Amino acid sequence: MVRNTPFRKALLMFLQDSGPVSVPAINERFSVHKTTIYRELEMLVQRGKLSEIDFGDGTKRFEIASKGHHHHLVCERCDSVAEIDLHDDFSDQEQNIFEKLGFTITRHNLELFGVCKSCTL
Amino acid sequence: MVRNTPFRKALLMFLQDSGPVSVPAINERFSVHKTTIYRELEMLVQRGKLSEIDFGDGTKRFEIASKGHHHHLVCERCDSVAEIDLHDDFSDQEQNIFEKLGFTITRHNLELFGVCKSCTL
DNA sequence: TTGACAAATGCAACTAAGTTGCGTTAGTAT
DNA sequence: ATACTAACGCAACTTAGTTGCATTTGTCAA
Numbered sequence: 131m132v133r134n135t136p137f138r139k140a141l142l143m144f145l146q147d148s149g150p151v152s153v154p155a156i157n158e159r160f161s162v163h164k165t166t167i168y169r170e171l172e173m174l175v176q177r178g179k180l181s182e183i184d185f186g187d188g189t190k191r192f193e194i195a196s197k198g199h200h201h202h203l204v205c206e207r208c209d210s211v212a213e214i215d216l217h218d219d220f221s222d223q224e225q226n227i228f229e230k231l232g233f234t235i236t237r238h239n240l241e242l243f244g245v246c247k248s249c250t251l
Numbered sequence: 252m253v254r255n256t257p258f259r260k261a262l263l264m265f266l267q268d269s270g271p272v273s274v275p276a277i278n279e280r281f282s283v284h285k286t287t288i289y290r291e292l293e294m295l296v297q298r299g300k301l302s303e304i305d306f307g308d309g310t311k312r313f314e315i316a317s318k319g320h321h322h323h324l325v326c327e328r329c330d331s332v333a334e335i336d337l338h339d340d341f342s343d344q345e346q347n348i349f350e351k352l353g354f355t356i357t358r359h360n361l362e363l364f365g366v367c368k369s370c371t372l
Numbered sequence: 373t374t375g376a377c378a379a380a381t382g383c384a385a386c387t388a389a390g391t392t393g394c395g396t397t398a399g400t401a402t
Numbered sequence: 403a404t405a406c407t408a409a410c411g412c413a414a415c416t417t418a419g420t421t422g423c424a425t426t427t428g429t430c431a432a
Contacts, residue, residue, distance in 0.1 A: 133399060133408060153389075163411050168390065170409090184307035186360060188418080189389065203354045212352060216344060223337060231333060232368030233324045239307055240361040247353030254379060254428060274418075284382050289419065291380090309389080310418065 137162050141170060142179070142194075149211040150183040150191030150202065184239055205246035214242065258283050262291060263300070263315075270332040271304040271312030271323065305360055326367035335363065 137160060144159065145151060156167050171192050174180040183191040185204055203212040224235045258281060265280065266272060277288050292313050295301040304312040306325055324333040345356045 131400075131406095131408065135399090135409065137409090164389090165391080165412080166410055182307075184305065186303075186305035186307070186311075188309075190307075203348070203352070203356070205354070206357070212354065214348065214352075227324070227335065227363075231324070231335075232371060233326070233333065233365055234371060235324070235363050235365040236327070237365070238361065238363045240359065242348075242356050242359045244354055244356040244358070250353060250355060252379065252429070256380065256428090258381090285418090286383080286420085287381055 137166065138170060141167075142174075145180070145192065145194050149213070150185075150193045152189045152191050154189060183241075185241055201240050201242060203246070204241060204243050205249055206243055207245055207249040210246050210248075212246065216240070258287065259291065262288075263295075266301070266313065266315050270334070271306075271314045273310045273312050275310060304362075306362055322361050322363060324367070325362060325364050326370055327364055328366055328370040331367050331369075333367065337361070 140160065141156065144156075153164060153167050153171070157164050160167070171180060175182060175192070178195055180192045181195040183193055183202065185191065185202075197213070200213050200215045201218075203214050205211075218238075218240065220235070220238070227233055227235065261281065262277070265277075274285060274288050274292070278285050281288070292301060296303060296313070300316055301313045302316040304314055304323065306312065306323075318334070321334050321336045322339075324335050326332075339359075339361065341356070341359070348354055348356060
């Protein structure tokens with residue numbers, strides 16, 4: 131029995147029109163305990179509603195999963211994040227790797243870093 | 252003036268014939284304080300001797316940089332790590348991204364996850 | 373060789389992300 | 403109205419990583 135709590139609604143709404151968000155960031159915007167946030171996110175990931183993003187800065191980020199598989203352009207100057215579709219088809223290489231090494235790839239993590247337009251000017 | 256301390260030598264030797272290693276892992280094998288390890292690794296990264304690897308499990312790993320740019324096959328069952336050369340040439344796509352978005356890519360992080368041969372059997 | 377300087381290390385204390393156990397609040401079904 | 407349980411808060415904890423400071427130690431120059 132899943133309840134449609136105010137926080138759950140608000141969180142999903144918030145995530146709808148924002149990029150990948152970290153727990154500390156959510157904690158600043160909502161007056162709920164961090165434990166609640168972690169548990170909520172864990173559940174939403176489990177149910178396939180959210181996907182975990184990792185920018186390697188020591189905190190995980192979460193994003194609406196329905197956006198589909200894509201990657202991010204992370205500006206290292208202003209921390210802005212843009213979505214990018216690399217239509218990365220590794221299937222040939224994955225097949226190759228399996229034949230050579232017997233390793234079955236189930237997922238990958240690819241994020242791109244650099245300098246965004248406004249930070250270049 | 253950089254000194255060739257015993258720990259420095261031993262650490263580099265250790266890293267030579269091992270995959271990406273985390274600070275906790277180093278801490279288990281050497282009787283030096285963790286602060287020393289962090290400072291040592293920071294210096295070695297700065298001097299281009301080591302490169303930072305991120306598997307998204309909450310701890311950074313470090314690897315001899317002279318191995319050149321490559322990626323990893325991380326087994327999610329036994330945590331083994333194999334190196335893989337994807338000869339990833341994103342230059343076309345990077346050019347495309349720059350023209351469309353004005354974003355200049357300087358680096359990327361790509362790691363592959365799945366099940367290794369021995370864990371499949 | 374000795375004194376001085378800087379690199380290297382240890383240590384305690386701290387921050388920050390994330391986890392766990394437990395007790396309480398509050399929807400929901402019967 | 404009652405009973406059940408999802409949801410929540412809170413305190414305490416773990417772990418990665420950082421910082422300031424004092425101490426040790428290697429190296430160089432007099």
